Amino acid sequence: MEIKKTSLNKLHQENKAKFVEFAGYEMPIQYSKGIVEEHKLTRSHSGIFDVSHMGQLFIYGDKTLTEDLEKIFPLNLKNLNINSSKYTFLMNEDAGIYDDLIITKLDEGYLIILNAACKDNDYKILSNLLENKYKMNLDDKRSLIAIQGPKSVEILDSIINGVSELSFMIGNWFEYENQKIFVTRSGYTGEDGFEISIINDLAEEFTRKLMDSGAQLVGLGARDTLRLEAGLCLYGHELGVDKTPIEANLKWAISKDRIVNGGFIGSDKIMRQISEGTKQIRVGIKPEGRLIAREKTKIFNETELVIGEITSGTFGPSVSGPVAMGYVEKEFSKKDTKVFLEVRGKKYPANICGLPFYKKSYVKGAIK
């Protein structure tokens, strides 16, 4: 299968991107500055991320569509305002997660942002569940560009007047070069920022404008360190069909009335896990010293029994130390529980910790 390229590929090359294949796409892992510097400039200024490999699924319909989607997603979509977004999951009957996604209510239906590696399968699952009753468009004519970091609002507002008035997890349509673009105030870095859905033909020149205004390109490498410091899950690592939202400690994302009344796919299991608890749960893990524990590292308790496994681990440039997330047995999930990580045959001490590792101080200029 031929590797796919996004509309910004030429721009990535021009900026000396190192490419990796990700979900069938040639994507920039980093540019010449490197992951640490790209990470830091996102936290202190403004970073641009090409996330066009992600799926943008438009589903068109009215009230009955909302009712049908409520049978799928654990959300109260009836009460969701137009242009509001929610983080949720596509699950199987056993509450195993097919994908985690952002759904936004539009005038004419819904926009769902899907993970690149999952989007084609999600499309099949959703069209089956919705029995092909609604027009669905997994739109590959639109790019998706994220701009993240404290200066992003100022930079984007200078190009698209009015975006600064959006609140977190709210979007709207704006005009750009006589084309409709959809901007939401959201992201996956733990920073204030926006995601912009824009037709492919305008994506490159739009991104150049962001760069001319002071934002800089940031690769997927820094996107990973940023989201991990922010304690956010990545599909294929923290999340998968073998994990439920309750095990992933994401109960907050399920609408309260849906927890009580159920009626969505996987609701029986979710309700049971909420009342009975789960065997394992996702936690933050802070290795002592500088040791980095990567995905699949085994976690031991003090009596040398395996109690879990790391799902993501790296060096966090903003916390200046190693950070990790993983799953441990419930009884070892309490904050400050001492655990051991087996790396290269040796066991190293670590502590269970709260998430996120890095919390934004929203005071302007506080982070250097």
Added chain:
Amino acid sequence: MSEVKFSKDHEWILPDGDEATVGITKHATEMLGDIVFAELPDKGSNVEKDGTAGVVESTKAASDVYTPVSGEVLDINQIIVDDPSKINEDPEGSAWFFKLKMKDVSELESLMNKDEYDKFAKENAS
């Protein structure tokens, strides 16, 4: 014998009599990206030619560091353990990894000189 030599695993070695200083090449650091963790052999331990003698980790992945020749570890560079970013800054100078007392100086003969290594690195760039 004081010419710097290079291994196919991207280490450099600078001999001085029967002692030598070992580090990783600039090319290696460019492939690795930002180095955030370094582990060195124990002082006094014996290492075998082409055997593991440390680990470096970048934000992306972990890589073993090998020793180009056998010998006893005389000294390690604690500075790069405390601040691994120094390795990216000056890999072929102040950010050396360890010093060895070589077991067999003739092991150096199988290694590449600078021109050979530069050619090798260029062909193996990925």
